[in-house]
Amino acid sequence: MPVSKGNAEMFQQPRATGHREHDDLLTGGLGLAGLRSMLPPTFADVERPTPAELRRRALWSNWRGIADLAPGGGYGTLYGSVANVPGREFSALATLAGAQQPHRVLLQLPDGFDARNRCVVVAASSGSRGIYGAIAVAGAWGLPRGCAVVYTDKGAGSDYYDLDARQGVMADGTLGGAEAALAFEPSPTAGSGVAYKHAHSQDNPEADWGRHVKQAADFALSTLNEQLPAQAPFTFANTRVIAVGISNGGGAVLRAAELDGGWLDAVVAGEPSVLAEGAGARSLYDYGTEAALLMPCALPQLGIPETPGLALKCAALAARGVLVGETHDAQQKDALAKLHAAGWSDASLRSGAISVAFDLWRAVAVGYASAYGRYSHDAHPCGYRYAALNPDSSPRAATAAERAAWVADASGIPPGAGVGIIDPQPMADMGLGGLQCLRGLWTGQGTDAQRVRKGVDETRAAPPRAGLPVVVIHGTDDGLVPPVFSSAPYVSMAKAAGRDVRYWQVRNAQHFDAFLGLPHMAAAYLPLLPYVYEALDRVEAYLDGKGALPADAVIATVPRMGKPLAAENLAMPH
Structure with a gap:
């Protein structure tokens, strides 16, 4: 199923694949039972998985990363769908004007597409996820009702680059070296460890998330015109386009809502990470670095059990002037009071405990500092880098099997999928020096702080287009x-x-x-x-x-x- 020359001129490395019977669009043939499995779909050769194997595993990991599929949770019975939807997929690497790195776009065209009621759902992945990061959001709603669904990874995604092996991810998900056209190739390619697109593209992709969504919609109409010539032309005037996303994807569709041109018919944004003007508005980087420092010490005051070594960490923060109080209890109370004063509710702090447990605050702060400041993988202002880890948390080179699975298993931001954060300070520091450095990129006045804050300011949202629901x-x-x-x-x-x-x-x-x-x-x-x-x-x-x-x-x-x-x-x- 070739993609025409016209589409290839607009988007690099276009691909087309069919997905029917035991390999459908929505779950790759896994169905609800397969998605619920605790074990991921296997690879026949763990060092050389096929594109089809990588796709099925990526669907499994992205469904499980977004939806509550547990028995009793209601998915597939009370709400949502895992219907077997046959059809075709069309994907490409698209590059915005002025960007150094591409973003992935992928259109799912069901065989039951209703060309009389032309519907396109455009979605951006949540978090830093790869191209299937919104499958449980947009695909589950749009595909069973006959809509085409188009996705963008919005300049993030799981196209990791192994600096030791000098290998990255090609358009089909398999690995390639310096001679290949890759979905992400850092500059420079020298070094050790791992680079990933969201942090190290040097594009500050979040500043352009709305444009990524628009370019994905353009790709959808272009592909529909090529694949359904009898029903063409498909235009924004005669095709309904609804944008939907959650978390970072929700922020992306709200940024798309700002764009002129009448190309969008409606927007639905769930739990959007968005920075607006007005009272109370704070950037993710601001409150994330604050949470990384203060939340562990505050949570026991809300009845949440202490983590091991917390007393030492809170005392060290007090010694550094971050907290006040002579006792552990007083230091905890001060941490909680500081978070309350900054706008945190007890309800948000309680559910934020899981982000402490999974090290998400540090993950966000480390990666987003690089993204906002447009730093290369070897130039983090606080000295962080990424690598595969030994059991003692020391860095090592990744194995062939590990890097082959990254595109399917990774969430787009380490730690995870065998890739960890290398802290710039000795372990005796408990990571506090690095966290204070990250916080200082928001509160400080140095050149790096100004650079990061400028990047954050580039992400600020404007009101949606007048008349857009x-x-x-x-x-x-x-x-x-x-x-x-x-x-x-x-x-x-x-x-x-x-x-x-x-x-x-x-x-x-x-x-x-x-x-x-x-x-x-x-x-x-x-x-x-x-x-x-x-x-x-x-x-x-x-x-x-x-x-x-x-x-x-x-x-x-x-x-x-x-x-x-x-x-x-x-x-x-x-």
Whole structure:
């Protein structure tokens, strides 16, 4: 199934593949049972997996990273779909004007595409995930109803580069060396360890997330025109385009909403990481570096058990002047008071504990400092780098099997998939020197701090285009992207500008549906994806003239408390 020359001129390395019967678009033939499996799909040759094997494993890991698929969680029964959807995929590497590195775009065209009711769903991956990072968000809603779904990794993704082996990822997911055209190749390529696109592209991709989404939509229409010539032309005037994303993907579609041209018909953004003007607005880098330093010491004051060695860490922060207090209890109280004063709620702090447990705050701070400052892999201002790790956390070269699986297994930002963060300070420092350096890139006045803050400022959002329907959904207990710093200021800004933005605030919902498989999380929290799907349903009905846009709502959910999820738990607005 060749892609025409015209499309190849617009996008590099276009590929087309068919996916039917036991290899469908939505789950790669795994179905709900296969996605629930604790073991990933295997490779016949672990050092040389095929593109098809990598795709199936990437689908497995991205579904499990986003959705609550656990029995009793309601996925596939109460909400959501894992239907077997046959069709074709078309992918390419697309480059924005002025960018050094490409972003991946991928169109899923179901065999049941309804050319009479032309529908394209455009989505950006959440977090730093690869091209299938929004499959559980956009694909699960759009593909079963006959929409084409197009994705972008928005300049991030899991195209890691092994600096020791001088190998990166090609368009089909397999590895290539210096002679190959790669999805990401750092500059310089010399060095040791691992480089990855979000941090080391030197493009500050977040500043262009809206343009990435628009270019993906352009790719969708171009491909539809080539593949369905009898129904062509497909244009923004005759094809409905709905943008949807969660987390960073939610921020990306809100940035796309700013763009002129009438190309978008509606936007749904779940738990968006977005920086707006207005009271309370804070950047992820600002509150993330704050959380990395203070949150571990504050959490025991909320009844969360202490981590080993916490007393030493809090005392060291007090000795460095970060905390005050002569006792461990006083230091904890000071940490909590500082977070409260900065706008953190107890609910966000409690759910933020899981980000402490998984080292997410440090991961975000280290990687985003490089991205915002446009630093190369060997020039981190605080001395961090990345590598495969020995059991004692010392760096080593990656094995062939490890790097072959990165594109499928990695979340796009280490630590994970065998790649860890190399701290610039000795272990006796407990990592505090590095964390203080990262915080200083926000609070300090040096050249590097100015460089990072300039990069953050480039990501600031503007109001959406006038007349564009926008629905924002956010969990009130979100501990990774607290709504008080992101959605609430954005919605206020947009409404002050006279824009049509609707806002659902979901009680007892935090940031990670996938963590609801943990019993203590499932007992306390509800998934957010049902509300994203419902908002898409409401938007579709509105565009069809069959219903109104959802009204603003604070949704009073009812926690499951260990029972299977039921409709009354969700308390979906009527």
